[in-house]
Amino acid sequence: MKFSAPLSLALAALTSQAAAHYTLPSLIINGQVTPQWANVRRTNNYNSQAPVTDVRSADFRCYTSETRATASTITVSAGSQIGVVANGNMYHAGVINVYMARATNGNAATFNGDGNVWFKVHQIPAVTNGGSSISWPGSNIDRFTFTLPRSLPTGEYLIRTEQIALHSASGFAGAQFYIACGQLNVINGGSGNLGPLVSIPGVYTGNEPGILINIYWPIPANYTQPGPPVWRG
Numbered sequence: 295m296k297f298s299a300p301l302s303l304a305l306a307a308l309t310s311q312a313a314a315h316y317t318l319p320s321l322i323i324n325g326q327v328t329p330q331w332a333n334v335r336r337t338n339n340y341n342s343q344a345p346v347t348d349v350r351s352a353d354f355r356c357y358t359s360e361t362r363a364t365a366s367t368i369t370v371s372a373g374s375q376i377g378v379v380a381n382g383n384m385y386h387a388g389v390i391n392v393y394m395a396r397a398t399n400g401n402a403a404t405f406n407g408d409g410n411v412w413f414k415v416h417q418i419p420a421v422t423n424g425g426s427s428i429s430w431p432g433s434n435i436d437r438f439t440f441t442l443p444r445s446l447p448t449g450e451y452l453i454r455t456e457q458i459a460l461h462s463a464s465g466f467a468g469a470q471f472y473i474a475c476g477q478l479n480v481i482n483g484g485s486g487n488l489g490p491l492v493s494i495p496g497v498y499t500g501n502e503p504g505i506l507i508n509i510y511w512p513i514p515a516n517y518t519q520p521g522p523p524v525w526r527g
Contacts, residue, residue: 315339315344315472316343316381317339317340317459318380318381318455318457318474319331319336319381319474320332321376321377321453322377322379323368327379330363331477332368333476333477335356335358335476336363337356337357337361337473337474338353339356339365345471346471347499349495349497353469354495355372355407355475356407356454357389365403365477366477367402367478369480370480371442372445372480373442373443376414376440376442376453376478377437377488378474378476379436380436380437383435384459385399385434386433386459386460388457388461389417389418389432389458389504390417390418390438391456391519391520392453393413393492393521394412394452394478395413395452396411397450397451397452400449401450405450407452410493412494412497413488413492414524414525415440416524417519417524418438419432419519420514420517422515422517424516425513425514425515428509428513428515430496432457439451443521443525445484445485445487445527446480446527447485447488448478448483449479449486450477450509452475452476452477452478453476453478454474455474456472457472458520459472460509462508463506463508466506468506486525486527498521502520504517504520
């Protein structure tokens, strides 16, 4: 059977990436990569590396329904550069969002992140140019860094990273979410008003144009990053 060029490219991408799964077990704090699962809660997929696909699932928050893991909380100053490290290249074409939630009980290790407490602090979207091409700065990397806002209030937080793999996202629940939650103690903070605040799960329905999308053909003329705008303090 002979396929059109765009379909052939899509099939080749799916085949070559079928086993390219990963986890997000480490942070970068003060320029140092933390040991795997030391300051990140060990996720259910620490062996299988399988993604979450149901955005309404309880596992969509921190993916720890089986491990019920907590981690050590690591200290970082507001305004510092921090980062996230995967256990290998994040091969799948996709985008990245980073959310934080201030521990309402003051203790990140026992905070479960219920309610409208999450705000976005970083994102790596797609790059488009009107339909001629689309590229993915959030893929084919094994780490990234960003700067915490200087006005982030002092306190303990969960920090949740999601890489949204979009290679199979043309059907509902086809997008794959690679998720992990770390624990931070933020010091030297400011008095910023956090927001907009969202719940996780609840932030997505799965029908968002940046989640339910065919990235191969026709090439998207633009891309809408899922979730609220980034809070910059």
